[in-house]
Structures are given as structure tokens and as C-alpha cells.
Amino acid sequence: MNTRFLTGNTFGTIPQISTIWSRRDLWETIKIRWSVGRMDYKIEPGIYAVGNPGESSPVFVTANFKLTFDHVRRALDGMDAWLLVLDTKGINVWCAAGKGTFSTNELIRQIDLVGLEKIVNHHKVIVPQLGAVGVSAHEIKKNTGFSVIYGPVRAEDIHDFMEAGMKATKEMRAVRFTTWDRLKLIPVELANGKYYLILVPAIFLILSGLNPKGYSIDMAYHDGLRSVFILLIAYVTGCGITPVLLPWIPFRRFALKGLLTGWLAAFILVYFHFLGHWYLEIISWFLIIGSVSSFLAMTFTGTSTFTSLSGVQKEIKTAVPMQIGMAALGVIAWIVSKFIAL
Amino acid sequence: MNGLVYLKNVVTLELDQEKCNGCRMCIIVCPHAVFAIENKRAVILDKDLCMECGACEKNCPENAISVRSGVGCAAGIINGILKGTEPTCDCSGSGGSCC
Numbered sequence: 202m203n204t205r206f207l208t209g210n211t212f213g214t215i216p217q218i219s220t221i222w223s224r225r226d227l228w229e230t231i232k233i234r235w236s237v238g239r240m241d242y243k244i245e246p247g248i249y250a251v252g253n254p255g256e257s258s259p260v261f262v263t264a265n266f267k268l269t270f271d272h273v274r275r276a277l278d279g280m281d282a283w284l285l286v287l288d289t290k291g292i293n294v295w296c297a298a299g300k301g302t303f304s305t306n307e308l309i310r311q312i313d314l315v316g317l318e319k320i321v322n323h324h325k326v327i328v329p330q331l332g333a334v335g336v337s338a339h340e341i342k343k344n345t346g347f348s349v350i351y352g353p354v355r356a357e358d359i360h361d362f363m364e365a366g367m368k369a370t371k372e373m374r375a376v377r378f379t380t381w382d383r384l385k386l387i388p389v390e391l392a393n394g395k396y397y398l399i400l401v402p403a404i405f406l407i408l409s410g411l412n413p414k415g416y417s418i419d420m421a422y423h424d425g426l427r428s429v430f431i432l433l434i435a436y437v438t439g440c441g442i443t444p445v446l447l448p449w450i451p452f453r454r455f456a457l458k459g460l461l462t463g464w465l466a467a468f469i470l471v472y473f474h475f476l477g478h479w480y481l482e483i484i485s486w487f488l489i490i491g492s493v494s495s496f497l498a499m500t501f502t503g504t505s506t507f508t509s510l511s512g513v514q515k516e517i518k519t520a521v522p523m524q525i526g527m528a529a530l531g532v533i534a535w536i537v538s539k540f541i542a543l
Numbered sequence: 544m545n546g547l548v549y550l551k552n553v554v555t556l557e558l559d560q561e562k563c564n565g566c567r568m569c570i571i572v573c574p575h576a577v578f579a580i581e582n583k584r585a586v587i588l589d590k591d592l593c594m595e596c597g598a599c600e601k602n603c604p605e606n607a608i609s610v611r612s613g614v615g616c617a618a619g620i621i622n623g624i625l626k627g628t629e630p631t632c633d634c635s636g637s638g639g640s641c642c
Contacts, residue, residue: 299596299614300631333572333598334612351571369571376574378547448547455617503616505547507575509595510613510620510630512550517617 204245206274215320217250220278226271233268234385236392242267243291248315249274252281256322259363261352262308263329264289264297276356280363283320287311298335305340312345327352327367330374378506383444386504390440393500398436402429411539431470435490438466439497444504455508456520459498463491481538488531492524499524554593555611560584562607569599569608 205225210217222230233242244265251274260283263273270286277284287307289297297303312318312326328336330351338349353362353373362369405428410421443450443462450458467490470476476486499520502508556577558569565583570576575592578585578599585607597612613630614620623630 298598330572331574331598333602334596335601337601338568339602339604354574371576374571374574375576453548453550499617503614503618505615507547507592507594508549508615509554509593510611510615511553511555511595513615513617513620514630515550515553517620520617521621 206271210250212250212254215248215250215283217252218274218284220251220274222271222275230268230271235388244270244286246286246288246311248311248317248320249284249286251277251284252279254281254283256320258282258321259367260285260317260321260326261359262287262326262332264292264294264303266291266293266297269293272356273359276359280360285311285315285317285326294329295331295334298332301335303332304335305337305344308336308341309344312341312347317345317347324348325350329356330354330369331376376506378447380445383447387441387444390444390501390504391437393440394436402432405429405432408536408539411536413540427475431475431486431490432493434466434470435463435493436497438462438490439494440501442466443494443498444501447501447505454499454516454520455502455505456495456499456516456524459495460491462498463494466490466494477538479538481534481541485531485534485538488527488534492527492531495520495527496524548591549594549615551591554590554595555609556587556590556593556595556599557609558585558587559607559609560586562605564605564607566604568602568604572598572602574598 205223206218208217208219229242232238244267246265258281261273261277262285263269265286265288273284287297287303288311289302289307292300292302294303308326308328317326324347326341326347327350328338331354333351336349338351341347341349350367351369352367353359353369354376355373358369358373362373406421406425409425409428410416410418412420439459439462443455443459446462447458450461452458452461464487467476467487470486470490471483476483499516502513502516558578563584565580565585567580567585569578569585570580574596575594577587577589577593579588580586593610594615595610595612597610600608600610600612616630620630
């Protein structure tokens, strides 16, 4: 387990942590953003000291995902506080709260386990607001005697929150989804394809050799590389471009947003004669690009901060059959075009 | 959240004003400012802004709020349908990435 953030000082048995990021921390943040070993960055749950805390210092609660933990400890720079880290299996606060690991029970368990009663002389814990999805303030009070004060959504607002007497402004309470927020998410979205990113292009590469006379390695190479490039464009359009341009693309349904940008990309490819010269092939590519981009854009609902379960259920009811239909028709048309082209 | 609004008239959020004691907890925990207080009782300002996270229901001491909460995640819902379980983004699986 990663422990480089420990300063070596202790308060009784409680280790002190640094509020400064090392170069290694920055590097690990970048790796997490690119989904490299994302699940290996867990922090040992329990209580940590920030600065030189005493029994009247505030207690902040967080998750044991390193990206989360790092942002919180950096935001606590200059403060004397306690940081209570729940065991969320290395998942961030909001997702873990939704899954039930950042929960009422886990908070009660950690308050007992670390003996918070003996560490501080007040009865308050500051829980990040998004933790409220999993934590019930009145249940915590009833079971531990500790009052839950919901802090701001973002760690960066902690200082202002404390200065205002533990009061969050409307802005601190609101979840945003800025262009920069979405940009930061693109790497992980792009990495989501995993082995499909090899498998699907490989199939197209192999099938590209089909022609009326049989099979041609030469065609597999030339047409195949073109197919792989087109698929890559569809992929990036669906899970990169659509998410970044999300608020400016018409339609509320993500699947339609993705379809629109996919087809825009297809039009650009047609302009540069990239989709072939034969109508059937061009149509087949529109169907394939459209379905790929639409599906991937739709999966961004899980990353976005404002889609509801009921809404997404409604959306996928029509979108998934449309995407499957388009993809199937597209692939059939593409293979057929191999045999009747020229 | 200009430009970032999802489908209309689908959200399952319900508020029973009779039970509300005006404690403001729902206003504090809601990430999309769905609630306000009018005449010492909570009101729903704009239901379409709700993302059904369930924080308000969980933190309402009077049980005045109900919402069918869950992940608004297409991949999670499709996974749930395929596996015959509740919608879940299985982020914590080995090597998986999180929502």
C-alpha cells in the first residue's frame, strides 16, 4: 500500500500526512486519469492528522481512493485537522456513496474503530456533500452521537467553507460539469474501450480483404487500414468529442447527440473521399459510424453529473434497438459492398 | 448547469409536504438545487433537474421524500439487464474503471 504521503510524525498512534503533492503524486494523478492501474490506488482506511491537530480540531471524512484523498489533503493545506478515511474499496465519494460503501454503516464503524470520541472533544464530523447519497445524517447522530455537517461538493472550497463558519454557499453545494471537468474525463473515456479497441478493428482489417474474386491480402491492407481509421474516428467522436461539446450539441438524449456528431464526422470523411466511392459502402459507413458514436455517447450518461436512472432507462429503450439495428445493417451492407463494388 | 438538462417528466421524486418539518436537510444535500423552502416547508422547484441520487430521501428525518434512486448510467443499466440484476456500474471489479 502506498504510504509516501506520510510525514513520519505521529500524534499518539495517528500518522501525520503531507498536504503537498510530490512529483510522484502528480504523476500518479495523470496515470489514474488515463485509467492506468486505476484500481490499485487505495489508501489505508482510518484516521490521519493534518498539520498539528488537537482535540478541538475539525474532523473531515473522505474516501480511500487516492485521487480523492490527494485532493482533500492538498485542500487542507495550512489547517490543523483530522482526516477520517472510510474504506470505499478505492472508489471516489460519490460513486462509493451510490454503491453503498461510503455509507452510514461504514462511517459508524470507522468512528468506533478509531475511537473518535477520545480523539476530539466535540461531536461533529464534516462529510463531503456528495457523501449524502450514502450517509444518513440523523442515523449517524442516533448511533454515534456525532452530528454530520455536510461540507462543500469540492475539496477546493473547504477553506472558504471553514472561514464562513462551516457554511456552504449555493455555489459550493452545486455539482458542476464544466468543459474542463469533461476534458479531464476524456482520457479515461478513451481508455474504456479496452480490448474492443483491438478486436473490432482487427475483424474489419481481416474482412477488408474480401472481394468478388475471393480474398486479397493487398486489399486487406489498404482498405483495412482505411476501415480502422474510420472506426477510430467514430470511437473518438463518440467518447471524446461528443462529451466535450455536450451542452452545445442539440437534443437531450445522449444517443442522439452521439448520432449527430458521428454523422457530422461521416460527412467530413465523405468530403475527403474516405468512405469509398460506392454508395452502398458510404451508406454502410454512415450506419456503422452512427451506431458506434451513438452508443459510446450514451455510455457517457454514467460519467455525467445530471442524468437520472429513470431518464437513462427511458433513453436506452429506444436507443439500444436503434444502435443494434444500425450496426447490423451497416456491417451487412459493408460486406455486401465488398462483393458488388467495382 | 446551462445546457445540461436531461429528459423531461421522467423523474420519480415525490415530496409529502404534510410530513415536512422544514429542517432544510434536502436543500443542503441536493447537488442540483431541486428544493427550496416556502412557508417553512420544502417545495420542489424543478423536478426535471433531479438526477435521482437519493441523498434527500436518505437525509430526510421525517421520511417526507421518496425517489427511486440509482445510477443514471447506460452501461450500468444494460449490464443489469444482461445479468438480470439491478442497474449497477460494476466499477470495483478487477481492472475496471470507475464511473
